[in-house]
Amino acid sequence: MPEVPIVMPQLGESIAEATIVKINVAIGDVIEAEQDLIEVETNKATMSVPTLCGGIIKDLCLEEGVSYAVGSVLGVIDVTDEEIQRTGVSTVQQDQVEDQSHAPESDGESEDDEEANLHFKTEGGGYFEPKAVEPNVQGLPVPMGNKGAHYISPRMRARMNELGLQAADISAVNGSGAGGRVTVADLEKFLDYISAWPSSAASPMRLAVADAMRRSWSRPLATVARPIVMDALLAHRSAQVPKPGLTLYVLRAFALALAEHPEAAGYLIGGRIVHPRAFDIGLAVQVADGVMVPVVRNVDTKSVKELSNDYAELVELARGRRLTEEHTRGGIATVTNFGTFGLTWGTPIPLPNETLILGISAGVKKPVWSDQVGAFIPVMEAELNLTFDHRVIDGGDAGRVLNRVAELLESPENL
Template structure:
């Protein structure tokens, strides 16, 4: 009976490998075309590897918890000639012939059947998260020697990873011996492997921190907004109001969302705003499109769908690309203040805190009255805008949120 390989697919144009989370099938199971066989995790989301044809699982040659490169054969399905003719899939023999010799196939991480029977074991790879480390200076403790850099590369360490190491070299420089002593010191400590999601967040924050970031903040009175939300059916998410107000403010001050490239500031061509959604061991940021042209009511369905996909770790690259700024509602964790960090490809991130009941003086009634007050915090790339520009954006957001009927 012909055999068809189960291959790690290309899960996104910037994704080179994925980690196997769970097998949904076992050897001997009968499967149909487009059935989800394996759950995998990339540095962006959890996805499924489907079968392109129906048949019987003959072999699963990969391991849960291991990462495999795109193109790796993860298993084999026995398939009828009729199913092959119907679906047009390639067999193991056809794929091996297209790749040349068995040795060439193995080197390319395509693990096909050998002449003596059996299958090559797929080669697990280390998750590869590309990015810039925290910038280092050229003197004293900040200098990294070529020998030290080579050792860090062997261990997969970034410059930020050695910040806890005390240096004994000239001017406090960290030497290879210092690093080895530190690694030996912590070798018996409890530890856990960082997930692809955690590595992706760490990489993004390292790259973000290569820029001079600053934050401004101010309180807003939430009573009108909360009353407006309660009157809607269904009730829109509070974060959706902030998204909408942020987009309208940026449409009025588009230079605030510009991105510095060399000697130019590239302005946004659309006001697509990211939404930070907390998931296990990280944060997903789906992007809500054209927020400045749609009302809160118009955006409710898109918003709810993106939040659901993010929490299920089912976002695709299309869901996450192209945002010009992000909104994060850290108030959902009961926090009353914070300074969020923008993504490397964005200049701004706006955070909103939990609402707190406070007495506020009212000139209208000549007395203190109880109101619900929350903090807005805007973090920005100080190369692109200054505090005054950031303040104008933030004040406009606050004005819009305190008059929610305009949203």
């Protein structure tokens, strides 16, 4: 009797997996088309998953409380030929024939084996691989994501390790393997192609920054921004002896805003969000061929004037590359003043161990309407840019933090 796979469907454009909440059928049950087989929960909703055809449940491979990726095979249904014709569903046997007819020729590598493909074994001993098709409103199977350009075989991984390459380093290589994956031959051809190009060795500092940014970008990051009027802040700074650095004001305002909204600085670890135990804020300092980030401790408990000595000492140590682990660990967020380079907008990237980074741009004179004067008046305006881990907070939470920072900077006497 023909077999039809039960597959975790595409339940939404951004849904990659779903958790089984309830299993409504058992092996041997007779089911009808459109009958609800399971109930699943995604990060957006709880919903039922129906079958596309009637038949008898032959095998199940799922558990309640366990999450399965979209495209995962959850079981098998025995279906009559008449039901196949009526519903038009694809059978295991049809998938196998079609996969074999479209299988690319071997490139001589041993990676298209059991490790490169996920198969499901039925009670009858047969094997099949879920068919990769475009999702539609009926929730047909979708690619499981185990083959393709992003899959790296053991042989390829070994060659990359020999060359000191990361996955991101081969993103420019066109793959000729199954599903578009990059083979060792593709990599060697690319390396030969660029061998005559001008190049220079990356410094340890550059490599450290590259590694941190690779790890940071594994998360979904987003940036929000808003302008602030700098006139009151600049006037307050000019009245101080000695003048504190502009970044100090931003550092202090950021710490106070986070102290009021500590959930925004939480860090996601598995199923838990770890909240800050102290408001220690990192300070991005540009050095030769990279950036160093010393951490200023307990920023929320000290005034701008009290922070000046700590700030000056850490900047000097950073520029002299004399920072120790004690100087750089434990920060919950970072401030970067890219306005010192004349930049008026940016999207800074937080460190891998932090959820937030706040950037401030260069000030620009702009005309702003004044109701008191009844005319446009020139003001100094700068942009604040807050990049955040979207898994931990949403745009509204980030906006509240950013608005509070702006409010404090526009009233510098409170800092």
